[in-house]
Amino acid sequence: MxxxxxxxxxxxxxxxxxxxxxxxxxxxxxxxxxxxxxxxxxxxxxxxxxxxxxxxxxxxxxxxxxxxxxxxxxxxxxxxxxxxxxxxxxxxxxxxxxxxxxxxxxxxxxxxxxxxxxxxxxxxxxxxxxxxxxxxxxxxxxxxxxxxxxxxxxxxxxxxxxxxxxxxxxxxxxxxxxxxxxxxxxxxxxxxxxxxxxxxxxxxxxxxxxxxxxxTVDELRSGGAVEMVVDAPRAQPGWTDGIAGVTVRSHDGSRTILELTNGVDDQAVLTAALATGPVHEFSRRRPSLTELYRNVVTQEDKA
Known part of the structure; x- marks a missing residue:
């Protein structure tokens, strides 16, 4: 073969x-x-x-x-x-x-x-x-x-x-x-x-x-938006409002999951988080295939 x-x-x-x-x-x-x-x-x-x-x-x-x-x-x-x-x-x-x-x-x-x-x-x-x-x-x-x-x-x-x-x-x-x-x-x-x-x-x-x-799943993950996890206990909803290209995916207590469009400086996000007080976690999050699939289908539905 x-x-x-x-x-x-x-x-x-x-x-x-x-x-x-x-x-x-x-x-x-x-x-x-x-x-x-x-x-x-x-x-x-x-x-x-x-x-x-x-x-x-x-x-x-x-x-x-x-x-x-x-x-x-x-x-x-x-x-x-x-x-x-x-x-x-x-x-x-x-x-x-x-x-x-x-x-x-x-x-x-x-x-x-x-x-x-x-x-x-x-x-x-x-x-x-x-x-x-x-x-x-x-x-x-x-x-x-x-x-x-x-x-x-x-x-x-x-x-x-x-x-x-x-x-x-x-x-x-x-x-x-x-x-x-x-x-x-x-x-x-x-x-x-x-x-x-x-x-x-x-x-x-x-x-x-x-x-x-x-x-590959890695290739699909690397395309499109970047997700960030931010754990800032004193941050209130709306703390990212001044940063262009940032969407809040979820906010649960002190933990916020953000989506950054390509080209957004994640350090600007960190600076905004630190302005609210201490930051316990600041990390990139790799979406699962289930999330990628949902995002692709949702984007297409909006088109």
Missing amino acids: GDARLEIDRVSKRYGDVVALRETTFDVRAGELFGFVGSNGAGKTTTMRIALGVLAADSGEVRWDGTPITLDTRRRIGYMPEERGLYPKMKVGEQLVYLARLHGLSASDAERSMLDWTERLGVDGRRGDDVQNLSLGNQQRVQLAAALVHNPDILVLDEPFSGLDPIAVEVMSKVLLEKAAEGIPVVFSSHQLELVERLCDRVGIIRGGEMVAVG
Whole structure:
């Protein structure tokens, strides 16, 4: 595979008057975990279905290793749909072998892979059960096994962590990290932003069918405004009023969280704080991915 990557290049999709995707562009590199986040209806699932060939784009292109994706390439993608796609009345083991065979594995390789993945994902005791008789968490584990059983070169997972208990989240996280370590590009969507922040090399935020931010969490944090935490016990609300470019995010007792636009001198803020009396804390605050996401979406809503 080398350094092959999955590229989504200026992909657009409309449904009548509704624009589902507008010139959506990002790439997922070899060995990278890419987190795809956005609210419901933002375009995540549509993008993934187009990458898979389930939906046709109106314009733009999806490429793998520099060439447009073909039917043969799609057989090498491991896909986990948000609406789980297992046969409810088919036994777990039989179903996974069947899916592996569909993707080109021999009978013996398919059987071996099924045994391996059901064991690793903790559902080896359920191989003879119908999918419909499993708990939702175990159905989720089997669905991940279905995405992995044919040894894919690319993983595209739509909300793989939804509904999982903490143990299952750790099992799934470990598998995704292992697959990335093997050089496989992994893209997954999730509403659990703390998990995305912990696992992902890079993150893409989509809103209203448009990519509004792409980068590492650190890159996204370093852009835009700076947040400061000031603990000045004698400071009263309004103590920053004379400083241009400073917004009070919250004021709780002696503790004030400020947002400074680029170029504002934080020492001017410190001087103003000291004018009120002693300052016990004065520090820059790095926003979490959850806060970054909220800020991006809020800014876009105001636009």
